[in-house]
Structure formats: C-alpha cells, structure tokens
Amino acid sequence: MTSALKKADAVDRVSASKELGSLRSLDMAEVELRDVNATLQAAGKGENDNRWEVLNPRGSHAVAVGLDVPIEVTVKGSTGYYCAGMNKKATVHVEGSVGPGVAENMMSGTVIVEGDASQYAGATGHGGLLVIKGNASSRCGISMKGIDIVVHGNIGHMSAFMAQKGNLVVLGDAGGALGDSIYEARLFVRGSVASLGADCIEKEMRPEHLEILKDLLERAGADASPSEFKRYGSARKLYNFNIDHAGEY
Numbered sequence: 517m518t519s520a521l522k523k524a525d526a527v528d529r530v531s532a533s534k535e536l537g538s539l540r541s542l543d544m545a546e547v548e549l550r551d552v553n554a555t556l557q558a559a560g561k562g563e564n565d566n567r568w569e570v571l572n573p574r575g576s577h578a579v580a581v582g583l584d585v586p587i588e589v590t591v592k593g594s595t596g597y598y599c600a601g602m603n604k605k606a607t608v609h610v611e612g613s614v615g616p617g618v619a620e621n622m623m624s625g626t627v628i629v630e631g632d633a634s635q636y637a638g639a640t641g642h643g644g645l646l647v648i649k650g651n652a653s654s655r656c657g658i659s660m661k662g663i664d665i666v667v668h669g670n671i672g673h674m675s676a677f678m679a680q681k682g683n684l685v686v687l688g689d690a691g692g693a694l695g696d697s698i699y700e701a702r703l704f705v706r707g708s709v710a711s712l713g714a715d716c717i718e719k720e721m722r723p724e725h726l727e728i729l730k731d732l733l734e735r736a737g738a739d740a741s742p743s744e745f746k747r748y749g750s751a752r753k754l755y756n757f758n759i760d761h762a763g764e765y
Contacts, residue, residue, distance in 0.1 A: 543571040560585030600627045647736045666736035703748040715754045
C-alpha cells in the first residue's frame with residue numbers, strides 16, 4: 517500500500533470513530549497509536565470534541581501524550597511507557613495500570629490512574645496533579661519541579677530523588693532513600709518510611725502545610741486526615757559544598 521493510501525486509510529478509520537453524544541471514541545484495535553495521538557492533540561477546537569475515550573490500549577506506549585488543550589480523555593485499560601507524558605491542560609483518566617514514566621514532564625492538567633504505576637511516575641513534572649490510586653514503584657516523583665503527586669498506596673525506593681519543587685503525598689508506606697538530595701519539594705507520608713536519603717529529614721508540620729495537604733487530599737479523592745501525615749524535606753546541608761558533609765554527596 518502506498519503512503520498516500522495508508523494516510524487516507526488512517527483518516528477514514530479516525531473519522532469512523534463513533535460519537536456517543538458529546539463523547540467520542542477511538543478504538544486502538546482499529547486506529548494506530550500515531551493517529552490516536554494526532555486526533556487527541558488536534559481536539560478541543562470544535563463542538564463536541566472535548567470528551568474522548570480510548571479503547572483497547574493493550575499496554576501501548578505513549579498513549580495520550582503531548583496534549584495541550586483542556587480536553588478529557590478516558591483510557592479504557594492499562595498502558596505502557598510514558599502515558600500522558602508532557603500533558604498540559606488536559607485531564608487524562610486511565611482505567612487500569614500504567615508503565616514507567618506516566619505524566620513525565622507534565623506541565624498542567626490532571627492525570628488519574630486507577631491502578632498501579634511503574635517506575636518514575638511524574639518524573640520532572642513542572643505542574644498539574646497526578647493521582648495514583650494504587651501503588652507506585654521506585655523513583656516516584658524523581659526530579660519533580662512543581663507537580664503535585666498523590667499516591668493512595670505505597671511508593672518504592674529512591675522516590676523524590678532530587679525533587680526540586682511541588683508536593684508528594686503518600687497515603688501508604690515509602691521505600692528506602694526517600695527524598696535523597698532533595699531541594700524544596702514537600703513530602704507527606706502517612707505510613708512508615710524505610711529510610712531517608714541524603715539531606716532529607718522529618719520537618720515540622722505547620723498550619724500552612726496542613727492546609728496544602730487538605731486541599732491535595734480532597735482533589736485526589738483520598739479519604740485521610742492531614743493530621744495523620746508526617747512531613748519530610750531538605751535539611752539544606754548539601755546546597756553548597758562543605759568538607760564536613762563530603763561523605764553525603
């Protein structure tokens with residue numbers, strides 16, 4: 517098949533996606549990933565094209581990436597790497613689990629995962645809200661730069677490594693080396709912490725932190741009281757080189 521025929525066939529399959537009232541559907545059993553993402557990236561500019569569902573993702577990588585319009589996308593199943601990466605403004609709801617790097621480099625909007633998340637969820641995120649209703653694996657929130665992450669379950673080791681800004685809320689337990697080399701991000705954990713990383717310490721929970729936490733829990737649909745959490749953050753000993761702390765670098 518020529519490239520022109522392939523393109524025409526892809527257009528036909530996308531245009532053939534059914535419309536359910538104001539909800540439009542893209543079936544990945546019939547529509548290729550590239551066409552699914554191109555359709556979603558072009559959405560939100562006309563009538564009845566701001567609510568979408570993606571069927572049969574079948575663990576595909578990079579589903580619903582690069583969205584920069586305020587649309588709603590529901591993914592009906594589990595996905596692979598980098599689901600909802602680089603999200604901006606959109607709300608992406610995954611009715612399943614996700615592979616590594618969900619919401620990686622997210623700028624704004626909301627990403628909700630009903631199941632579990634693999635490694636480095638929310639990595640380098642600059643803004644927006646990531647909600648994981650199951651557990652998250654290692655390096656959750658690595659190098660976060662302003663994103664808010666709420667995990668209803670547990671998180672793995674080295675989470676919030678070099679976290680610069682934003683909030684990581686964990687209703688369960690945290691693995692080892694939490695917040696290693698952390699900057700100014702705030703970490704709230706309700707359960708136990710296996711160990712703290714370099715320069716990460718438990719800090720006082722002041723009224724302003726309780727307010728921040730209350731708002732995040734409400735937005736994430738989490739049934740927990742802010743008073744049940746402990747706060748962790750930077751001791752600020754590693755901001756500048758000091759020979760007395762050389763072993764911690």
